[in-house]
Amino acid sequence: MTATPATRTIRRVLVALDTSPSSMAAARAAARLASRFEAELVGLFVEDLDLLHLTNSPMARHVDLLTASSETVESLDVERQLRAQAGRARRALAQLADRSEVAWSFQVARGNVAAEVLAAATENDLVSLGRFGLSLRHRRRLGKIARALLAEGNRCTLLIERMEEVRPPVVAVFDGSEASRSALVLATEFAGPKLGAFLVLTLGENSDQLRREAAEILEEGDVTAELIDLGPALDSKVVNLVRRRRAGLVLPVGGPALGEEEIQGLLNQIDCPVLAVS
Amino acid sequence: MAAPKPLTPDQLYRKCDFGKLVFETTHDLEPLEGLLGQPRAVAAVEFGIGIERDGYNIFAFGPPGTGKHTAVQQYLERKAAGDETPGDLCYVNNFEEQHRPKLLQLPTGRGGELRRAMERLVDELTTGLQSALDSEEYQTQRQVLEEQFNERQxxxxxxxxxxxxxxxxxxxxxxxxxxxAPVQDDEILSPEEFSKLPEEDREQLEKDIDSFKEKLQKVLRQFPRWQREARERLRKLNLEVSRFAIQPLIDELREQFTGLDDVQIYLDAVEDDVLENAGRLVGQDKSPAQALMQALGGGEETDQPSLRRYRVNVLVDHHDTEGAPVVYEDNPTYQNLVGRVEHISQMGALVTDFNLIKAGALHRATGGYLLVDALKLLGLPYAYEGLKRAMQSKQIKIESIGEALSLTSTYSLEPEPVDLEGKIVLLGDSTVYYLLSAYDPEFSELFKVAADFAGQLEWSPENQALYARLIAKLVREDELRPLDREAVARVIEHSARMLEDSEKISLLMSRIFDLLREADYWAGQAERDVVTTEDVQKAIDAGIFRLDRYRERIQEEIDRGTLLLDTSGAKVGQVNGLSVYQLGDFAFGRPSRITARVRLGKGEVLDIEREVELSGPIHSKGVLILGGFLGARYAPEVPLSLSASLVFEQSYGGVDGDSASSAELYALLSAIAEVPIKQTFAVTGSVNQRGEVQAIGGANEKIEGFFDVCTARGLDGEQGVLIPAANVKHLMLREDVVEAVAQGKFNIYAVETVDQGIEILTGKSAGERDGDGEYPEDSINRLVEDRLIDLAETAQEFSGPPEKDEEEEEPKPKPETKKEGS
Incomplete structure (x- = not known):
């Protein structure tokens, strides 16, 4: 493993919008990051093909959320509602971009939501999305799209639960993998030399080596940080540190110490912004 | 009857003689305290203030300038200084009915204390609540509650x-x-895929979907209840946290205002309201309206509307009032009396709350005394009605005129009324007082005490000395130069001249005060330290000069012959009458030619002024009296068969008053008797049916008016004026007139009867009836009577022999009647 960290530049930040509170929080965080990296903010609204299929189906049964009444819904109605939703999402994104003074664009796609977001993710450097979206599954479980992005090894995925600032302090997990090196570089770029509190958690057998490597990256980024050794396996220490310091978490994905299950388990226990880097 | 002699100079002007009162200047005199010459008014004011019964309010009236206002105010202030100071009046929010602000009546000075305490409380409340509601612990608990609700859903x-x-x-x-929707391999079935399913499966799926739809509806119907429960839990949390934060603060206030039950109740209400609205107070729970207001820039960031509700509006603060208040309202509009509710503009709409309630004069004066000028009060719309309503109900109720008259029904405040206590004093002139007494039945019930201020005082040696001390007081109060003894005397003499009475002194102190100030000015111009009689005279003359341009023009036109007036020779049926022009405070006399013409007629005395409606009723009355006089005195057994016309020559404005009636009678007698009247005289005086000459007004100005004309043409010793004898006591003539009389260049005769007057004017004896009832030959009365008899005879001749009446004809024989049954 080389000691030189891979540099990564964020030029386009994608945010998947569906007007849910969680996706609005993701849009805000995306705008903040776009501003920090002087990147373009790209909004994506996907018209869910499943919904359109559903309305054409003879067995479609729609229940109104506000009145609990059951009505037959025509596909034209759904299309109109989706357009209205897209319009709201576009306006919200425009406002955020104006406030953050970043360039922005907005796209509307039609198809399977996860597939469309994954496809769009390949053309962007960072994807910001709500952790739960409009999912009706258990709130603590990661949403379908988020899971797909992590599984597909998307380079940078920012997961946001609620409306809060993406800002220091930052806690970064470093396991020596390429992903963790990239993650640490990105964290230093985001934080800059003026960072108030930066905590690097080394995760792996060879803690001295990990500390040296991390220190090099930090030095390269002109950032000072506190280094704490987690040992070979992830435990509740990370959760406690993140909660106590109300910090944002930077996680490498696909490394030797952090499998999908570990990451899922970790995310289920915290509600702070998480940047997952592959 | 002996002909009257000309009046002597000492009858024309009364000199002020201080006798034994020794002083050089007013500085040697002890200033007069209290009111001079107003025992009746003082007794009334004392009575009105002393009596503690309903309706015994005071109406102080008298001529303008008598010092009513100053005197009453000073008297009230002396009395009020020993009275108890009333408490403070405050309006606070009524948390149950916001449109009915509550009144707090607090001990003197405690209103301001409560206001400051509440301001401090609001500051501390927001800080305390803010930190409590921002605390990590509260936020966590709140988040947990929100999460619980979201999780539950x-x-x-x-x-x-x-x-x-x-x-x-x-x-x-x-x-x-x-x-x-049906799924297969984690994907939603498309309609095409669904249709390919076996019918059995499709039916089962549809059944399942229907069943789940109903379950979903059941779940959704529970959401509102869960939301209510969540809100209630949050409310309880807010309540507990807020109570913990604010209770010590409010308890501190409770202790500070121990013993004031109303304040304790108010503080309880404040506490409940703060707890109820804790979130709003710290801006956490903005109402949509507030949020919109702030977004559009209409709200005050530093003063959230919700915090205004805890302010205290101290309507009346008596903390620096000593004794009872004495309030003079110089602009007694309806709202300035009963108070008003102001509005502020917010987003184009006018809004109000209890903080915008403003006190009226009645609020400030309750528990003390309120002075109001009656004429101003009556001239302002609904002000008098508003004052009366407050006095009748004994409550000060703040409502707009529109509300009071039920003209508007817009939503506004209805502040709790304030009890009205104390006395109301109206100031005005006697006309206003008597008109109100006559036309407003409620007036007499509300203002039972009349304080009648006199406008004049007997000119006795004692009063003269007091008057000198009053002048001394005015001089000192206004820091004027002192007046020397002669100047004081001149002021007193002028005071009598102002009244046109040599036996009275004026109590119109405002005009005397003006004279003193002006004399002081002229003394200053002359670089004198003491005001002399010369300065006083200069002030009088300058005052006249400023106003007498019109008099001068008339005088000029007489001199130029535009206005015809003879001051020499004698003419039949023509006499110089005298009239007075009143221009504001300045009056002057003007001589006018009065002519009379007679001819055969039906006994009418025609007043040409009346015919053309240029005469007032009193003038017309005077002329009609002339007819009565002629008919009764001369040849009463024959019909009055003349037609006489009388006219004020070159009079183009209205004429009123009967002071020219004696002049008109002289002209008439001259015309009937065809005896010329000396034009060297001018005449004034009214006359009655018995031929007695009666007193008139403006004698001084009238004499001076004719004197000026004669002086301009040259005094020859023959000229003079006839005045009623009853007017001699009113004479306070100018110095130059008195001087001319002393030198025999001008004469003033005081006549009691027409006979005396006609003798002076014609130089002929008037004549009295002898034992046979005849007037002496060649006397005026004989000439008049003879002429009237001649006219009557002529009239009879013209009328011819009387026609015979039907009754005097021979009676016709009665028709025969048939007797029956004999």
């Missing part, structure tokens, strides 16, 4: 989704709601 839906998943169905979120 999500869990219910997720469970339903999981259950549906087991049946091969997916619960989908649509833009407006939710729907179930």
């Amino acid at each position: 999500a869990k219910a839906l997720a469970e339903l989704g999981d259950e549906a998943g087991k049946q091969g169905l997916a619960l989908l979120r649509t833009p407006a709601g939710m729907a179930f």
Whole structure:
């Protein structure tokens, strides 16, 4: 493993919008990051093909959320509602971009939501999305799209639960993998030399080596940080540190110490912004 | 009857003689304290203030300038200084009915204390609440509650989704709601795929979907209840946290205002309201309206509307009042009396609250005394009605004129009324007082005490000395130069001249005060330290000069012959009458030619002024009296058969008053008797049917008016004026007139009867009836009577022999009647 960290530049930040509170929080965080990296903010609204299929189906049964009444819904109605939703999402994104003074664009796609977001993710450097979206599954479980992005090894995925600032302090997990090196570089770029509190958690057998490597990256980024050794396996220490310091978490994905299950388990226990880097 | 002699100079002007009162200047005199010459008014004011019964309010009236206002105010202030100071009046929010602000009546000075305490409380409240509601602990608990609610909803839906998943169905979120759809391999079946399913499967799926739809509806119907429960839990949390934060602060106030039950009740209400609205107070729970207001820039960031409700509006603060208040309202509009509710503009709408309630004069004066000028009060719309209503109900109720008259029904405040106590004093002139007494039945019930201020005082040696001390007081109060003894005397003499009475002194102190100030000015111009009689005279003359341009023009036109007036020779049926022009405070006399013409007629004395409606009723009355006099005195047994016309020559304005009636009679007698009247005289005086000459007004100005004309043409010793004898006591003539009389260049005769007057004017004896009832030959009365008899005879001749009446004809024989039954 080389000691030189891979540099990564964020030029386009994608945010998947569906007007849910969680996706609005993701849009805000995306705008903040776009501003920090002087990147373009790209909004994506996907018209869910499943919904359109559903309305054409003879067995479609729609229940109104506000009145609990059951009505037959025509596909034209759904299309109109989706357009209205897209319009709201576009306006919200425009406002955020104006406030953050970043360039922005907005796209509307039609198809399977996860597939469309994954496809769009390949053309962007960072994807910001709500952790739960409009999912009706258990709130603590990661949403379908988020899971797909992590599984597909998307380079940078920012997961946001609620409306809060993406800002220091930052806690970064470093396991020596390429992903963790990239993650640490990105964290230093985001934080800059003026960072108030930066905590690097080394995760792996060879803690001295990990500390040296991390220190090099930090030095390269002109950032000072506190280094704490987690040992070979992830435990509740990370959760406690993140909660106590109300910090944002930077996680490498696909490394030797952090499998999908570990990451899922970790995310289920915290509600702070998480940047997952592959 | 002996002909009257000309008046002597000492009858024309009364000199002020201080006798034994020794002083050089007013500085040697002890200033007069209290009111001079107003025992009646003082007794009335004392009575009105002393009597503690309903309706015994005071109406102080008298001529303008008598010092009513100053005197009453000073008297009230002396009395009020020993009275108890009333308490403070405050309005506070009524948390139950916001449109009815509550009144707090607090001990003197405690209103301001409460206001400051509440301002401090509001500051501390927001800080305390802010930190309590911002605390980590509270936020965590609040978040937990919100999470619980969200989780509960999500869990219910997720469970339903999981259950549906087991049946091969997916619960989908649509833009407006939710729907179930069949899935296969984690993908939603398209309609085409669905149609390819066996019919049995399709039916089963549809059945399942219907069943889940009903379950979903059941779940959704529970959401509002869960939301209510969540809100209630949050409310309880807010309540507990807020109470813990604010209770010590409010308890501190409770202790500070121990013993004031109303304040304790108010503080309880404040506490309840703060707890109820804790979130709003610290801006956490902005109402949509507030948020919109702030977004549009209409709200005050530093003063949130919700915090205004805890302010204290101290309507009346008596903390620096000593004794009872004495308030003079110089602009007694309805709202300045009863108070008003102001409005402020917010987003183009006018809004108000209890903080915008403003006190009226009645609020400031309750428990003390309120002075109001009656004429101003009556001239302002609904002010008098508003004052009366407050006095009748003994309550000060703040409502707009529109509300009071039920003209408007817009939503406004109805502040709790304030009890009205104390006395109301109206100031005005006697006309206003008597008009109100006559036309407003309620007036007499509300103002039972009349304080009648006199406008004049007997000119006795004692009063003269007091008057000198009063002048000394005015001089000192206004820091004027002192007046020397002669100047004081001149002021007193002028005071009598102002009244046109040599036996009275004026109590119109405002005009005397003006004279003193002006004399002081002229003394200053002359670089004198003491005001002399010369300065006083200069002030009088300058005052006249400023106003007498019109008099001068008339005088000029007489001199130029535009206005015809003879001051020499004698003419039949023509006499110089005298009239007075009143221009504001300045009056002057003007001589006018009065002529009379007679001819045969039906006994009418025609007043040409009346015919053309240029005469007032009193003038017309005077002329009609002349007819009565002629008919009764001369040849009463024959019909009055003349037609006489009388006219004020070159009079183009109205004429009123009967002071020219004697002049008109002289002209008439001259015309009838065809005896010329000396034009060297001018005449004034009214006359009655018995031929007695009666007193008139403006004698001084009239004499001076004719004197000026004669002086301009040259005094020859023959000229003079006839005045009623009853007017001699009113004479306070100018120095030059008195001087001319002393030198025999001008004469003033005081006549009691027409006979005396006609003798002076014609140089002929008037004549009295002898034992046979005849007037002496060649006397005026004889000439008049003879002429009237001649006219009557002529009239009879013209009328011819009397026609015979039908009754005097021979009676016709009665028709015969047939006797029956004999």
